[in-house]
Amino acid sequence: MSSPPPTARMSHISYLTNTISNNTAKVDSYLQLHSLPQPSFAVDAPTRLLPSNANAPDIEEARTKAIEASIELQQLLQGPRSLLTPSMNMAPLHAIVHFSLATLIPLDTTMSFTDLAILVPLYEHDIRRIIRYAIAHHRVFCEPRPGFVAHSAASRVLAESSGIRDALGMLFDESWPAFAKTVEALSRFPKSEEPNASGFAVANNTSLPMYSFLAQDHTRAKRFAGTMSMASPESLAFLSSAPIWQTLRATATVVDVGGSRGHVSAFLAQSFPNIHFIVQDLPSTTVDAEPALSYVLPEDMKERVRVMEHDFFEPQPVQGADVYLFRFVFHNWSDGYCVKILRALLPAMRSGVKIVVNDHCMPEAGALGLLRERRIRSMDMIMLALHNSREREEEEWIALFAEADPRFRFQSARVMEGNVAAVLIFEWKE
Numbered sequence: 001m002s003s004p005p006p007t008a009r010m011s012h013i014s015y016l017t018n019t020i021s022n023n024t025a026k027v028d029s030y031l032q033l034h035s036l037p038q039p040s041f042a043v044d045a046p047t048r049l050l051p052s053n054a055n056a057p058d059i060e061e062a063r064t065k066a067i068e069a070s071i072e073l074q075q076l077l078q079g080p081r082s083l084l085t086p087s088m089n090m091a092p093l094h095a096i097v098h099f100s101l102a103t104l105i106p107l108d109t110t111m112s113f114t115d116l117a118i119l120v121p122l123y124e125h126d127i128r129r130i131i132r133y134a135i136a137h138h139r140v141f142c143e144p145r146p147g148f149v150a151h152s153a154a155s156r157v158l159a160e161s162s163g164i165r166d167a168l169g170m171l172f173d174e175s176w177p178a179f180a181k182t183v184e185a186l187s188r189f190p191k192s193e194e195p196n197a198s199g200f201a202v203a204n205n206t207s208l209p210m211y212s213f214l215a216q217d218h219t220r221a222k223r224f225a226g227t228m229s230m231a232s233p234e235s236l237a238f239l240s241s242a243p244i245w246q247t248l249r250a251t252a253t254v255v256d257v258g259g260s261r262g263h264v265s266a267f268l269a270q271s272f273p274n275i276h277f278i279v280q281d282l283p284s285t286t287v288d289a290e291p292a293l294s295y296v297l298p299e300d301m302k303e304r305v306r307v308m309e310h311d312f313f314e315p316q317p318v319q320g321a322d323v324y325l326f327r328f329v330f331h332n333w334s335d336g337y338c339v340k341i342l343r344a345l346l347p348a349m350r351s352g353v354k355i356v357v358n359d360h361c362m363p364e365a366g367a368l369g370l371l372r373e374r375r376i377r378s379m380d381m382i383m384l385a386l387h388n389s390r391e392r393e394e395e396e397w398i399a400l401f402a403e404a405d406p407r408f409r410f411q412s413a414r415v416m417e418g419n420v421a422a423v424l425i426f427e428w429k430e
């Protein structure tokens with residue numbers, strides 16, 4: 001995970017500065033060659049360094065290497081005491097999201113703290129210090145002249161993207177309280193596999209697993225589904241590039257189990273014009289699926305994506321489908337519950353039916369670069385805090401399906417380049 005040792009003549013920190021310099025130069029040349037704008041915090045800066053269609057993996061790699069070396073250099077120069085005492089106060093950014101400050105401040109001009117205080121139930125001095133903290137820590141907003149706030153690139157994203165607001169709301173209102181109670185959950189429920197033995201359940205003083213609890217509150221369930229719909233185009237493209245879709249018969253049916261509001265099926269339906277999709281989820285989520293789908297799907301595709309209320313612990317009601325797709329479902333559940341979900345499929349199983357799992361495949365510790373290692377370890381800890389569940393390695397996936405029923409035969413696992421998102425395929429064989 002850390003950089004290789006420097007040569008005898010070069011110190012480690014010099015090696016890191018060289019890594020930063022060489023890789024940043026590669027990124028810079030690419031930007032200049034393609035007349036792309038330089039990265040900036042300014043309000044009109046592009047939201048992505050490289051356009052989503054850039055298809056430049058070597059430049060992405062150079063960018064990753066430069067960032068990883070910068071983090072390591074910064075941590076080395078700060079020293080171990082700073083590593084133990086990072087500033088983890090997210091309350092200012094939480095306040096900005098909670099009081100909708102980004103949407104209240106105009107995108108094209110400044111606003112005084114005094115005027116902003118008229119619009120929200122906060123003292124002017126509290127608004128000022130909250131925003132100044134966010135400028136220093138997150139580069140959210142800027143203060144072009146004393147007492148006046150304007151947007152930065154990051155605050156503009158917050159103002160313009162309801163998906164990002166949902167994701168941050170989810171982080172602050174659901175995940176952070178759960179993180180704070182995770183150790184209490186581990187102590188109160190030692191070695192438990194139950195989904196309600198979680199930091200989330202302790203923080204919310206409930207005996208329900210997260211999804212059952214959120215189902216009681218439409219606003220929170222809707223915000224969770226909004227967060228799910230923020231799936232990256234790269235990860236959806238990876239799923240649709242799996243060879244299985246091409247092999248399906250014309251007019252095949254795919255059941256998207258735990259498919260939220262259908263954003264994944266909608267994406268696949270646009271790539272594969274003959275396949276029919278049935279999106280299944282809990283009623284608290286499916287209730288919003290039709291309007292969400294009509295927003296993203298062209299009229300002529302709507303009849304190919306249907307929505308159905310279904311609890312995946314109950315016997316699967318759709319028989320005769322070609323594929324049962326589970327995207328980021330199993331990582332929310334401990335093994336015993338995954339086995340129950342898989343066994344609920346049995347009434348629908350016929351020889352040749354495929355189970356497609358699009359989920360994470362954990363690598364060996366330290367096998368990835370620092371950025372990717374951090375991302376996947378964070379996701380694993382989110383699973384612990386919210387669901388008392390975990391991410392799995394390839395062998396664990398195979399063992400899980402074999403435990404559910406030996407007729408689920410492992411066929412293949414394909415991991416996204418430079419990532420841990422995977423597509424695993426199992427086939428039912430009588």
Ligand SMILES: C[S@@+](CC[C@H](N)C(=O)[O-])C[C@H]1O[C@@H](n2cnc3c(N)ncnc32)[C@H](O)[C@@H]1O
Nearest residue numbers: 211228258259260281282285310311312327328
């Ligand atoms: C992490 S989300 C993944 C959503 C979607 N597959 C995706 O890839 O974006 C897990 C989904 O499982 C659904 N879910 C949870 N418990 C369920 C149950 N008992 N029956 C059906 N769906 C359930 C949730 O509502 C949520 O939409």
